Amino acid sequence: MADRVWTLPAGAALLLLSGCGGGGGVNSTGTPASGSTGTTTIPTTPVINYNDAEYTRSNSATDASAISAWNAGSTGAGITIAILDTGLSDPTGQFTGRISSASTSLSDSAGYADQDGHGTAIAAVAAAARNASDIEGLAFGATVMALRTDNAGSCATTAGCAFSTAALATAVDYAVTNGAKVINMSLGGSPATTQMRAAINRATSAGVIIVIAGGNDGDAEPDILAQIAADPIAHGLVIIAGAHDASGAISSFSDKAGTFAPYYITALGTDVRSFDNKGADYLYSGTSFSAPAVAAAVALIEAAFPNLTPAQVINLIYASATDAGAAGVDSTFGHGLLNLVKAFQPIGTSSLAGSTAAVSLTQNAVLSGAMGDATMAGSGLDRTIILDGYGRAFSVNLAGTVAHIGQRRPLTGAIGGALVTRNTQEGPLSVSLTMARDLAGEPWAGFGQRGLTANGQIQARTVTATATMAIDRDTIAGFGFATSGRRLGDLIDGGEGSGGAYLVARSPTDGPGFDGNSGMATAFRHRFGRLAIDVTAERGALAALLRGERESAYTMMTMRATRTFGPLALGIGTGLLDEDRTVLGSRFGALLGGRGASTRTAELDARLNLGRGWSLHAARRQGWTSTATGGALVRGRLQSIASAFDIGRTGGATQFGLRYSEPLRVTHGGFGLSVPTGYDYSTLSANYTLTNLNLAPTGHERDLEASYGLQIWGGWLDTNLYLRTQPGNIALAPNDVGGAIRYGINL
Structure with missing residues (x-):
């Protein structure tokens, strides 16, 4: 049976440049990337300025942003690219030391020296040296295995x-036997024969990736040889390469993806600079x-990420392509344009190396006011090793992935909207309801609001509710909705206070100390003299x-003993605060535990x-917090303090109060972290560094609030003025100054 003949794709045009060493007439396409947004593959390499004149001249490299791979430490070193073409000549030393000793002629030609120039130009696009002259591949x-496969003398013919x-079939087998990881075939024109199919089957079964030119006839489907990519014998490891121009449009001559879109990607193919x-x-x-x-992209990826299977390498190239044409994989561009910037960034769900803890590249913590302006600087998280969805190791800077809860504006929530309070006394039972008014100005009543359960309707309509019951002369119990346990405890104590109706300056014992939505509360008091x-x-x-988290819950229990000594009452208490997925109101992702405290x-x-009617009141709460471990967190210990002092007067038709308070603030402690800072692909294991994350803020909030109330027209007129310095325990935050005037009637 006669040999089938393949030819170089028809329509390949070339233009001679004047001045072989310069950049005259050649425009770089795309903006060279300076790196992959703070990420580098492992191991990292010394920083080199790759963005130079040679890179600018190399428009195939700039179009694909190959600099991203180089900045990540990958140049293709250690990978052999087999080029089945017209051979290779190296008159200017661009391939010195990188031409495989297995390079040879597998046709009736003598030696692999290139008589046409096509093979050399192809090899240069893939792997020309970085040597400050001409272009770089x-x-x-990478190492080039030049396998000359053209029929002797055929290149000199007009055909x-x-x-x-x-x-060609022998060359495919030879490339596999001699260690090639990727085979380039810039040719086509005839369907694969049985002999060729068998060779491709053996190559792809061995995990070798084959790239075939898509064809230059401008057809709706790729060249007939390239169509073997969809054949089962390709095992998904054959890529069809189409061409786009410097603007990213499909080249006019390029065969399109057609029904072979799942195997098709484009790279620069119009006016590609190279040498013969x-x-x-x-x-x-x-x-x-x-x-x-x-x-070459295959070689860069395989050199950087030895953990990837050939199928994963191809999947990564497709997944990282720049979408073009119709959204998604389409019949013109297939997967899109080759994009090494994205290929060398984490793709898919990222996890902490050595664990399954999910890692966000944008936000891993949101700090509450208790931690204020604490940062992750100096925590060692600036060089954390994460694994992406392909199991590739990246060193990423996570120190900046901490956010802060928006500065609290307590006055807005405190004054509420149109509210009405109703108090009822029936013997030993006292009930107080504060409800929101509807648009007509009437308090909501009944369960007429459709679409809500009974409990949901109560929550929607009732702002707060309390009920107290005197069990006997010395015992009283209370229940509350949307109120704190301590506030309910003060209520069953007879409402004793210093006279101020404070809106902003918090008591340290009122609630958990951070912003939360109080749900249900109970209180019980018994007197022994x-x-x-x-x-x-x-x-x-x-x-x-x-993002992606759900609402979290907290529970708090306290026990306090209070002893009176004439006009003086002293109390001492203890309590336990359990948080579901927060730490003093701060939220930490799986990287930093994320399991509560x-x-x-x-x-x-x-x-x-x-x-x-005058009284002085002082209160202080000290806290010792232990966190659940997980992710990089191996130890979490915090100390916190909140305090307040106020003076006030109650009784008669007026009341007055002045309070100084320091809201909850972490004073000492933080997280002990075991951060992966190295990764070994041979063992798929991480190396760790122990470090500390200090969560004590530099800011220190101090609040001062004055309250004055006057009984007038059957109700109370209340005024408040306040000043908060370094609000939210953020040192650089501007002062928060405000005031309010309210008038209310209890019905």
Whole structure:
């Protein structure tokens, strides 16, 4: 049976450049990337300025942003690219030391020296040296296996170079046997014969990737040889390379993806700068010159990520392509344009190396006011090793992935909207309801709102609700909705206070100390003469702070003993705060545990009755927090403090209060982290560095608030003025100054 003959794709045009060493007439396409947004592959290499004149001249490399791979430490070194073409000549030393000793002629030609120039130009696009002259190939560190397969003398004919079945099939087998990882075939014109199919089957079964030029006839389907990519014998490891121009449009001559779109990608194929077997520079056009760019991309990826299977390498090239034409994989561009910027960035779900803890590249923590302006600087998270969805290791800077809860504006929530309060007393039972008014100005009543459960309707309509029951002379119990346990405890204590109706300056014992939505609360008090014991409990929720997270819950229980000594009452208490997925109101992703915390508290409280309705009050809460471990977090210990001091007067038709408070603030401690800072692909294991994350803020919020109330027209007129310095415990935050005037009537 006679050999089938393949030819170089028809229509390949070239233009001779004047001045072989310069850049005259050649425009770089695309903006060279300076790196992959802070990420580098492992291991990292010394920083080199690749963005120079040689890179600018190399328009195939710039179009694909090969600099991203180089900055990540990959040049293709250690990978052999087999080029089945017209051979290779190296008159200017562009391939010195990188021509495989296995290079040879597998046709009836003598030696692999290039008599035509096509093979040399193809090899240059893929792997010309970085040597400050002419151009550099995308994989300038790769080894080239030049396998000359053209029929002797055919390139000198008007029909162009011809390649026989026997030579090409033998070359494919030879490339596999001699260690090639990727095979480039910038030729086509005839369907694959049985002999060729068998060779491709053996190559792809061995995990060798084959790149075939898509064809230059401008057809709706790729060249007939390239169509073997869809054949089962290709095992999904054959890539069809189409051509686009400097603007990203499909080249006019390029065969399109058609029904072979799942195997098709484009690279620069119009006016590609390269040089021939005599060292002369040309601008070449044809899918012949798209294919070596794709083959070089394979080499760069395999050199950088030895953990990837050949199938994953191809999937990564497709997944990282720049979408073009119709959205998604389409019949013109297939997967799109070759894009090494994205190929060398993490793709898919990222996890901490050595664990399954999910890692966000944008936000891994949202800090509450208790941690204020604490940062991750100096925590060692600036060089954390993560694995992407392909199991590739990247060193990423996560120190900047901490956000802060928007600065609290407590006055807005405190003054509410149109509210009405109703109080009811029936013997030992007292009930107080504060409800929102509807648009008609009437309090909501009944369960007429459609679409809500009974409980949902109550929550939508009732702002707060409390009920207290005197069980006997010395015992009282209370229940509350949307109120804190401590506030309910003060209520069953007779509402004792210093006289101020404060809107902003918090009592340190009121709630958990951070912003949350109080749910249900209970309180119980029993007196033993001058000694009173009270127990409170509350449960609340915090809104989701991190993307993909859900609302989290907290529970808090306190026990306090209060002893009176004439006008002086001293209280001491202890408590336990459990948080579902937060730490003092801060949310941490799986990288930093993300599994909640437990806080033990100690409380001191003193109240002095000065007479004539005047009193002094001081309170302080100290907390010791332990966090659940996970991700990089191996130890979490925090100390926190909140305190307040106020003076006020109650009784008669007026009341006055002045309070100084320091809201909850972490004073000492943080997280002990075991951060992966190295990764070994041979063992798929990470190396770790122990470091600390300090969560004590530099800012220190201090609040001062004055409150004055006057009984008038059957109700109360309340005024408040306040000043918050370094609000949210953020040192650089501007002061928060405000005031409010309210008038209310209890019905």
